[in-house]
Amino acid sequence: MSTPKSAEPRPIDPDWLAVDQYLVDTLLGADPALDHALAANADAELPPIDVSRAQGEMLGLLVRATGARRVLEVGTLGGFSTICLARGVGADGSVITCEYEPRHAEVARSNIDSADVGDRVEIRVGAALDTLAALAEENAGPFDFVFLDADKENNANYLELSMALTHPGSLIVVDNVIRRGAAANPDTDDERTLGTRAALEWLGSDERVDATAVQTVGTKGWDGFAMAVVR
Numbered sequence: 127m128s129t130p131k132s133a134e135p136r137p138i139d140p141d142w143l144a145v146d147q148y149l150v151d152t153l154l155g156a157d158p159a160l161d162h163a164l165a166a167n168a169d170a171e172l173p174p175i176d177v178s179r180a181q182g183e184m185l186g187l188l189v190r191a192t193g194a195r196r197v198l199e200v201g202t203l204g205g206f207s208t209i210c211l212a213r214g215v216g217a218d219g220s221v222i223t224c225e226y227e228p229r230h231a232e233v234a235r236s237n238i239d240s241a242d243v244g245d246r247v248e249i250r251v252g253a254a255l256d257t258l259a260a261l262a263e264e265n266a267g268p269f270d271f272v273f274l275d276a277d278k279e280n281n282a283n284y285l286e287l288s289m290a291l292t293h294p295g296s297l298i299v300v301d302n303v304i305r306r307g308a309a310a311n312p313d314t315d316d317e318r319t320l321g322t323r324a325a326l327e328w329l330g331s332d333e334r335v336d337a338t339a340v341q342t343v344g345t346k347g348w349d350g351f352a353m354a355v356v357r
């Protein structure tokens with residue numbers, strides 16, 4: 127079996143872009159709050175590494191479908207995915223989102239407030255390993271839904287820490303687990319890919335979860351999500 131050897135960026139297939147645009151136009155339509163968040167992120171020179179519009183809506187639908195009321199996110203950036211998650215939990219739900227960079231958190235706070243979901247979102251600034259440990263110490267869980275989208279090197283650690291912050295039936299979603307196919311390369315020396323492989327191996331071997339993963343293509347290139355339900 128051949129395996130992709132690199133996680134380096136490649137041009138995104140124009141067909142993938144066109145299909146994503148078709149899906150947004152057909153299924154989703156305009157969303158001024160999310161458009162505003164992306165524009166504010168660009169103005170603040172945040173990296174454009176948010177989930178896509180269709181992916182964000184998928185996260186919101188998963189939150190609604192699972193009836194999740196308490197969501198934990200690791201990796202806020204400018205709050206694009208946070209807004210989708212916060213919409214999903216509804217007015218009586220809550221989201222705690224963890225971000226290392228104070229400047230990202232500041233932009234996210236403004237975007238989240240502008241989207242009228244600020245009352246249900248708490249941003250915790252700091253290294254997420256510390257934040258998750260602190261949340262466990264505070265008995266802040268259990269969370270019904272966890273979304274991991276920060277430093278991939280720590281994803282297996284975040285999964286382990288999530289076990290103390292979830293309950294049977296909680297859904298955990300991990301972004302960027304395919305990495306242009308590099309995840310399937312056992313010879314990779316890319317730290318993020320190694321972290322991703324460690325997370326996938328954790329998901330495949332830990333008896334506290336049932337997990338799968340799917341590849342995706344679109345505006346974010348060739349990537350994918352892992353999903354796990356806590357037993």
Ligand SMILES: C[S@@+](CC[C@H](N)C(=O)[O-])C[C@H]1O[C@@H](n2cnc3c(N)ncnc32)[C@H](O)[C@@H]1O
Pocket residue numbers: 175176177200201202203204205206207208224225226227230252253254255275276277
């Ligand atoms: C891919 S972006 C998150 C995108 C966001 N989930 C979205 O879709 O809108 C990853 C974020 O994780 C943050 N991050 C990286 N390492 C972190 C850490 N150790 N603890 C907390 N946040 C971290 C980065 O600063 C960045 O803002």
